Amino acid sequence: MTKKTTIASLSRQIEEGATTSEALVDAALSAIAAGGEEARKTFTAVHADAARAAARAQDLLRAAGQRPSPLAGLPVSVKDLFDEAGHPTLAGSKALEGGPPALRDADAVARLRAAGAVVVGRTNMTEFAFSGVGINPHYGTPGNPADPARIPGGSSSGAAVSVAAGHVPLALGTDTGGSVRIPAALCGIVGFKPTQRRVPLRGALPLSWTLDSIGPLARTVACCAVADAVLAGEPEWLPPAVAPSGLRFAVPQSVVLDDLEPSVATAFETACRRLSLAGVRLTELPMTELEEIGAANARGGFPAAEAFHWHRALLEEKGDLYDPRVRSRIERGRTMTAADYIEVQQRRAGLIARTDRLSADYDALVMPTVPMRAPPIAAFADDRDFARLNMLLLRNCALFNFLDRCAISLPMQEPGDLPCGLMLVGAAGADRRLLSIAAAVEPVVGPVVGPVVGPVAD
DSSP states (O other): OOTTOOHHHHHHHHHTTSOOHHHHHHHHHHHHHHTHHHHHHHEEEEOHHHHHHHHHHHHHHHHTTOOOSTTTTOEEEEETTBOBBTBOOOTTOSTTTTOOOBSSOOHHHHHHHHTTOEEEEEEOOSGGGOOSSOOOTTTOOOOBTTBTTBOOOSSSHHHHHHHHTTSOSEEEEEESSSTTHHHHHHHTSEEEEOOTTSSOOTTBOOSOTTTOEEEEEESSHHHHHHHHHHHTTOOOOOOOOOOSTTOEEEEEOSSTTTTOOHHHHHHHHHHHHHHHHTTOEEEEEOOTTHHHHHHHTTTOHHHHHHHHHHHHHHHHHHGGGSOHHHHHHHHGGGGOOHHHHHHHHHHHHHHHHHHHHHHTTSSEEEEESSSSOOOBGGGGSSHHHHHHHHHHHHHHHHHHHHTTOEEEEEEOOOTTSOOOEEEEEEOTTOHHHHHHHHHHHHHHHSOOSSOOOOOOOO
16 A cells, blocks of 8 residues: 555455455555554554454455445544444543443444444544644654654544555544644645534544534545545445536635745645636635634633533543643633523524625635644644644634534645645535535645655755
8 A cells, every 4th residue: 555545546456356455454554563653653552453354354245246335445544532342432631541442333433334444543633632733742743744843733633644654545533623624734635524414423522512523534535525425324426527617716815814824825826826727716705704703712612612511520530631731721611601602602603694695606615724834843842832823723724613614625735845735615515516626626736646755844
């Protein structure tokens, strides 16, 4: 398995007899074992024996004419906040160590297994999924495959690294404020955040049940579309061909273009120019409603209130085991009142209605996924720098969780540059339409399938 492989190419190789599930799973496990310390920080658990047994079972099923989906027999990773029967769910925390193993798989994991996917291990993450950085003081921070001295992004840090490093072709992540799209952008792969209600949340440890969504990280849009169909419980599907010419994209002018790192601004300008040359009609849209979202969340928003509700007993018992940076964010929910929570709900409903009307004439919104490339891990040593950079990393993505949209991040860097992402945002429920649009945009805006480069200077 190489960093260029896709779900389609691997599935075809198995179908044609060029390889087997057992061989692919062995290759994935060998790559993880050869990854040394970086792989240890990427995977919190590796299911070597169970994965090999599952791969052999998939090969027997295929020999008997059974192929449940294009994922059948392929190795995948799952984020450490999903329940797996027989395994503890730690969510990147020491506070949950010693707890009982899960009795059943999370619905999303169960759907992957029913489709024939082979879970090779659990991936590291920001503790309790509460930051966009990817730093974990308990189990180590996976280095960005483009430069291990840089952050991978979070909270699905190990998920992105497991794909970008070539361990697996697909990773299962979650996205509450960008936790799929941020690490996808910083690691140079594709990350899809579906409409929140599209994939069932049962068995996924919550951060905010209002905003949590479950999505795939992979090498291509088509890979994400295959996985999305499985996760949503829908028939096998690939994005139909859509011509870029004639598509209408709006470029919001409020918030999302503020404080862009110069190299990201240049990459975004280049991507927009390429889209225009391909016939996409780009329109600048003021969209000042985006400026109101920060004020709506000033008291902590849904994540603080809902996370504190889940964590308050555990904080009383084991709060000293939490990452202090995570604990402080959860503790913001302690001072939120019922009136504060209701106000956020009402303001959100109004902003969703207004932005839906504003963007109704466009096929998608387009902007940088993250306003910077991956900063060095060392840049987060000071708590104030951590807070500032974390907010910037989350900013663009979190706006559209709040607005209940589907969204996808595509690589838009030039070959040899550090990765950065282009985000397309669709309407709530228009997930398949957005995936089709993203598949059309993918070859236009930059390198999509290819090896992740080694360390690169700014």
